[in-house]
Amino acid sequence: MTFKLLLHRIGPAFYIPLIFIAGPIVAHAQEAVDFFRGNCTSCHTIGGGRLTGPDLKDVTQKKDRAWLVQFLQSPQAMIDKGDPYALKLKEEARDVVMPNINGMTPALAELLLTMIEAESKLPKSQFAGLQISDRPFTQHDIELGKALFMGDKRLANGGPPCVTCHTFNGAGGFGGGHLGPDLSRAYERLQGRKAMGAWLYAPATPTMSLTFSKKALKAEEILPLLALFEDTARSGAEDNRTGLAGFFAMGFLVAILLLALFAVIWKARFRAVRDPLVQMSARKVLGGRS
Amino acid sequence: MDVRAQMSMVFHLDKCIGCHTCSIACKNIWTDRKGTEYMWWNNVETKPGTGYPTAWEDQEKYHGGWVVEDGNLHLRSTSKTQTVFNIFHNPHQPSMDDYYEPWTYDYQHLFNAPEGPDQPTAVPLSMVTGDLIQIKAGPNWDDDMGGSPVYAENDPNLAKLNPEQRAQMFAVQRLMFFYLPRICNHCLNPACVASCPSGALHKRGEDGIVLVDQKRCRGWRACIAACPYKKMYYNWQTGKSEKCILCYPRLETGQAPACFHSCVGRIRYLGVVLYDAERIREVAGLPQDELIEAQRSLILDPHDPAVMAAARHNGVHDAVVESAQKSPTYRFVKDWKIALPLHAEYRTLPMLFYVPPMAPVMAQKTGSTVDNISDDLFHDIDEARAPIEYMASMFGAGNSGKVRYALRKQKAVRWYRRALTVGDVDMATAERMLREADCSPAEADAIYRLTSLCTFEDRFVIPPMHREQAVEMLEDPLAHKQGVGFGFMEGPRRGL
Numbered sequence: 001m002t003f004k005l006l007l008h009r010i011g012p013a014f015y016i017p018l019i020f021i022a023g024p025i026v027a028h029a030q031e032a033v034d035f036f037r038g039n040c041t042s043c044h045t046i047g048g049g050r051l052t053g054p055d056l057k058d059v060t061q062k063k064d065r066a067w068l069v070q071f072l073q074s075p076q077a078m079i080d081k082g083d084p085y086a087l088k089l090k091e092e093a094r095d096v097v098m099p100n101i102n103g104m105t106p107a108l109a110e111l112l113l114t115m116i117e118a119e120s121k122l123p124k125s126q127f128a129g130l131q132i133s134d135r136p137f138t139q140h141d142i143e144l145g146k147a148l149f150m151g152d153k154r155l156a157n158g159g160p161p162c163v164t165c166h167t168f169n170g171a172g173g174f175g176g177g178h179l180g181p182d183l184s185r186a187y188e189r190l191q192g193r194k195a196m197g198a199w200l201y202a203p204a205t206p207t208m209s210l211t212f213s214k215k216a217l218k219a220e221e222i223l224p225l226l227a228l229f230e231d232t233a234r235s236g237a238e239d240n241r242t243g244l245a246g247f248f249a250m251g252f253l254v255a256i257l258l259l260a261l262f263a264v265i266w267k268a269r270f271r272a273v274r275d276p277l278v279q280m281s282a283r284k285v286l287g288g289r290s
Numbered sequence: 291m292d293v294r295a296q297m298s299m300v301f302h303l304d305k306c307i308g309c310h311t312c313s314i315a316c317k318n319i320w321t322d323r324k325g326t327e328y329m330w331w332n333n334v335e336t337k338p339g340t341g342y343p344t345a346w347e348d349q350e351k352y353h354g355g356w357v358v359e360d361g362n363l364h365l366r367s368t369s370k371t372q373t374v375f376n377i378f379h380n381p382h383q384p385s386m387d388d389y390y391e392p393w394t395y396d397y398q399h400l401f402n403a404p405e406g407p408d409q410p411t412a413v414p415l416s417m418v419t420g421d422l423i424q425i426k427a428g429p430n431w432d433d434d435m436g437g438s439p440v441y442a443e444n445d446p447n448l449a450k451l452n453p454e455q456r457a458q459m460f461a462v463q464r465l466m467f468f469y470l471p472r473i474c475n476h477c478l479n480p481a482c483v484a485s486c487p488s489g490a491l492h493k494r495g496e497d498g499i500v501l502v503d504q505k506r507c508r509g510w511r512a513c514i515a516a517c518p519y520k521k522m523y524y525n526w527q528t529g530k531s532e533k534c535i536l537c538y539p540r541l542e543t544g545q546a547p548a549c550f551h552s553c554v555g556r557i558r559y560l561g562v563v564l565y566d567a568e569r570i571r572e573v574a575g576l577p578q579d580e581l582i583e584a585q586r587s588l589i590l591d592p593h594d595p596a597v598m599a600a601a602r603h604n605g606v607h608d609a610v611v612e613s614a615q616k617s618p619t620y621r622f623v624k625d626w627k628i629a630l631p632l633h634a635e636y637r638t639l640p641m642l643f644y645v646p647p648m649a650p651v652m653a654q655k656t657g658s659t660v661d662n663i664s665d666d667l668f669h670d671i672d673e674a675r676a677p678i679e680y681m682a683s684m685f686g687a688g689n690s691g692k693v694r695y696a697l698r699k700q701k702a703v704r705w706y707r708r709a710l711t712v713g714d715v716d717m718a719t720a721e722r723m724l725r726e727a728d729c730s731p732a733e734a735d736a737i738y739r740l741t742s743l744c745t746f747e748d749r750f751v752i753p754p755m756h757r758e759q760a761v762e763m764l765e766d767p768l769a770h771k772q773g774v775g776f777g778f779m780e781g782p783r784r785g786l
Contacts, residue, residue: 269381272387273345274340
């Protein structure tokens with residue numbers, strides 16, 4: 001009963017963050033900028049090239065505003081309707097469909113489009129995306145990435161290290177966290193260096209954005225992490241099963257050690273009286289004979 | 291002075307023939323139920339021997355009873371803190387093997403067996419699992435020193451003897467043994483009651499019988515480890531502990547407990563004694579060699595007017611005080627001082643006293659005649675086949691003086707009676723012996739009468755139990771007036 005009670009108490013700590021969905025209501029132009037930064041930058045740039053989603057520079061000239069506003073309300077609905085342009089976008093994004101954005105009203109969509117239009121005219125938009133160096137990853141990057149992932153080196157803005165919730169193939173004996181997904185193949189899943197970099201810069205899932213919105217990763221931290229993920233993906237690693245097995249093996253070993261310790265501490269415990277007595281006497285008698 | 295009454299017992303070991311009738315009487319009444327097969331609330335052991343459960347006197351193993359540390363009494367087995375940590379696992383429990391695995395025989399096979407060249411046999415079956423078992427031990431496995439090289443030689447009481455004494459004890463021509471019947475001692479300072487985490491054990495106010503409340507018992511088994519006499523038993527069927535109840539339903543109807551009633555050797559005596567409950571704590575914590583005398587001093591003179599007044603003030607019924615005045619226990623323990631508690635060093639203040647047995651006389655061969663009279667008339671007490679230290683380990687808390695006193699007095703009474711009735715020894719010698727043994731001829735006569743010629747009424751002086759008053763200690767009977775009896779379950783009403 002006590003165990004059940006305990007589970008009851010700590011349970012909400014796990015699911016409350018998951019059901020928590022940030023849905024800001026935006027009313028002003030400045031807030032359009034904030035909204036874009038918080039919700040769009042993980043997939044889109046303005047003039048920074050394609051990430052998961054297309055580059056939004058001059059998007060208002062490519063398609064009429066009414067269509068765009070409608071699309072923003074529900075991208076999936078447009079695809080379901082069989083809109084040819086929406087289908088084309090889907091194909092370009094390798095079948096990744098833009099999610100419904102919480103709090104996206106037609107008014108907000110208008111504000112966003114106006115803001116994108118204005119930003120497109122600038123020589124360099126503030127949303128040109130994170131400029132991640134194209135230099136090839138070095139072994140040093142990979143090692144630094146691993147140190148950051150495992151928490152051996154602290155993240156500069158105080159965010160929790162990845163290993164708290166994630167694991168990857170090579171995370172070591174204890175296998176890392178299993179609350180979030182396994183990141184062994186995240187590099188492929190998030191379509192490479194640039195897209196994953198943008199994702200790490202502004203993570204889009206509720207849990208990640210909640211955790212990292214105020215403690216964002218820095219560019220010099222993202223690069224080593226990318227190097228690590230790229231390296232893991234290139235080695236063709238499967239999900240981290242060895243970590244889990246290692247964890248159980250470790251547990252088994254510790255259990256044996258504890259039992260051995262108990263055996264030493266309680267060496268003088270009561271075991272039996274009669275049987276040892278008989279055995280002892282039997283040894284005495286037989287010993288005398290031989 | 292906090293005077294209370296206690297049903298107290300004396301077993302006269304010189305009379306015990308080791309027939310186990312007491313054990314069987316008890317078994318048939320109380321422990322023939324499932325889960326109690328292995329229990330013997332009354333058992334008879336052969337000494338020297340390890341007893342039941344095996345080597346129960348070895349408190350280094352079983353951790354029973356009390357110890358004094360820095361002037362404070364502590365249970366050896368547990369403490370308040372330890373109880374919390376050991377609540378689901380109380381250590382120092384005798385295993386089934388230390389008691390014995392109870393068994394019966396497949397008697398039906400004797401009738402059902404198909405015809406064959408041999409007589410059919412009845413194989414032993416475990417009464418716990420029902421499987422065929424190899425019998426390894428029983429509750430009286432070392433009866434009459436059976437298996438001596440194992441059981442008798444490992445008697446914990448032999449620890450006090452030097453190797454020479456030990457060797458002599460087991461020399462064939464000197465071999466001796468006696469029987470030790472044991473029931474719950476209904477102690478004044480019971481370790482079992484002190485150890486119970488559920489408060490299920492209690493000592494009855496009116497007669498001091500220690501009982502387990504079967505409703506409150508949670509089966510933590512702390513009592514089993516705590517009782518140094520191993521007279522608490524765990525019923526594996528009900529999951530509760532059980533113990534000797536001194537046949538209180540029989541006592542309440544004026545009958546002696548079953549084991550007392552059935553004893554063929556008439557070794558058992560039962561009577562009320564009055565004691566001073568105020569001094570229990572003090573007496574239980576005294577140095578070991580003072581324990582016997584101090585415990586004796588706890589028992590109060592029921593003829594003393596001050597004691598009688600204090601008893602009445604405490605709600606002890608006059609009939610109980612009157613009964614205490616006739617108590618055979620009081621005469622053995624206080625007047626004659628020949629009955630001693632078993633292992634007083636466990637500091638539970640047991641209320642069962644034993645008259646130590648006279649070891650067989652060591653005969654001397656002088657010329658062609660075998661002579662068993664020496665010049666020193668008490669010589670065979672110290673030269674007995676069982677060394678006095680061995681007896682003292684059991685009945686004197688290591689103090690051999692108390693045992694020697696009891697044995698000398700018994701010896702003197704024998705000589706006195708021999709001079710009187712047989713006449714082959716002269717009376718002057720007998721009277722000299724009485725004087726030396728601190729015994730008057732009148733006392734010798736009384737000892738002789740209560741030992742040899744005792745009737746049922748002499749041996750068992752059972753007071754009226756006055757349950758109607760005893761219940762007032764716990765609750766007001768008038769509160770339940772109209773609530774009990776043979777009346778209506780509901781009040782009578784008009785109509786159908």
